[in-house]
Each structure stands twice: as C-alpha cells, then as structure tokens.
Amino acid sequence: YSPGGMFDGRLIQQLNPLTVPSKRRNPLLADFFHRLKLMERRGSGMKKIIGEYKRFENLENYHAPEFSSNATEFHVTLWNLNYGEDVVKDNLHVVKETDDVVKDVVKDVVKEKANATxxxxxxxxxxxxxxxxxxxxxxxxxxxxxxxxxxxxxxxxxxxxxxxxxxxxxxxxxxxxxxxxxxxxxxxxxx
Missing domain, CATH: 1.10.10.10 (Winged helix-like DNA-binding domain superfamily/Winged helix DNA-binding domain)
Structure with missing residues (x-):
C-alpha cells in the first residue's frame, strides 16, 4: 500500500504495468536518493516484480502480482507462492536443488548484494x-x-x-x- 494514486490520475488496473512510464513527483529528491543508492531513478519496480514472479508461473499455486489504484491509494498484492525451499524454477523447468547448487546460488546473491550495501x-x-x-x-x-x-x-x-x-x-x-x-x-x- 502507498498513499497517493497514479501521478497522472489514471488507474493502474486499466493499464499494462509493463508499459507504464516512470514519472517522479519530485525529480530532485529522486536523484538525491538514487545517489545514496536508496532508490533507482528509472522506475523499474513493477517490471522487476512481474519478471521475478514470471519465473515461477509453472508452479501449482502460482498467482501473478496484482496492481490497483484509485485517486488516493496504490496497492500491490504479492501472493505467497509457497514453492518450498527445495524447488527452483530454471528455464521453465522445476528442478530439485543439491547442496552445492544452493551454496553457489547463495554465494552469488551475497556477492551481488555487496554492491548495494x-x-x-x-x-x-x-x-x-x-x-x-x-x-x-x-x-x-x-x-x-x-x-x-x-x-x-x-x-x-x-x-x-x-x-x-x-x-x-x-x-x-x-x-x-x-x-x-x-x-x-x-x-x-x-x-
């Protein structure tokens, strides 16, 4: 949930979230927080969310994220996919992880996150x-x-x-x- 609707007053549920242009209410603050590495400047949040969920669309309990807005509120519903710790989606196939793969994935994630600290x-x-x-x-x-x-x-x-x-x-x-x-x-x- 976020207070404030869409910048231009439109409703997100009537638009394709992948094509909504990124607009900032305060470009100077957005630039400042980008420099502090506390936010991105290009507004790619919805695309990232949809992309991450799409990786798991073959799972049994899959629900796509839902976006809705009105004049005063913006809501995002992120469904718990309940995919378990031992299942990972890779190139549209669900595979069982071995201990070595888990260690490699964790190592890669930790390495990537180091850049954003x-x-x-x-x-x-x-x-x-x-x-x-x-x-x-x-x-x-x-x-x-x-x-x-x-x-x-x-x-x-x-x-x-x-x-x-x-x-x-x-x-x-x-x-x-x-x-x-x-x-x-x-x-x-x-x-």
Missing part, C-alpha cells in the same frame, strides 16, 4: 570525492583519508572498476583515476 555506497561517495579533488591519489592515501584499511579500499576500487564506474589511466605510480559514472559528473549541474 550502505557501506559500499558511502565508500563510493568518498572515493569519488577524493578522486575529484586529487585524480592522482593512491589507494594508500585513500585509506588514510577514509579511515579504513588499504585492503578494504582496494576491494572498493576493484568493485567500482568492475562496474565500469572508475578507471585507472597510466602507470601504477604516476597514473590518475577517472570517474566514468555519468550520473556522478552530472549531479551537481542538475541542482
């Missing part, structure tokens, strides 16, 4: 600020400025590099860092 978002902002102030900064200098271990800074730098958000150009000793994240560069121009 508050600590990572905070470190990302600090690293961007340091790179903006001094592009030739070393990981050791970042560690000193941020008050965290060199090893942790190196992990954050690797994550940011793997996500193509920063890049190191030049030699290890005389090179410089560049921020590739367009959203970071444009943020202050939009305010």
């Amino acid at each position: 508050k600590e990572f978002a905070k470190a990302q902002r600090q690293i961007y600020k340091l790179i903006s102030q001094m592009p030739q900064i070393s990981a050791a200098q970042m560690s000193e400025n941020m008050g965290i271990s060199l090893r942790q800074v190196q992990r954050y730098l690797k994550q940011l590099s793997d996500l193509n958000l920063i890049v190191r150009e030049g030699s290890r000793k005389n090179g410089i860092w560049k921020i590739l994240d367009d959203e970071y560069e444009d943020f202050f121009k939009r305010i």
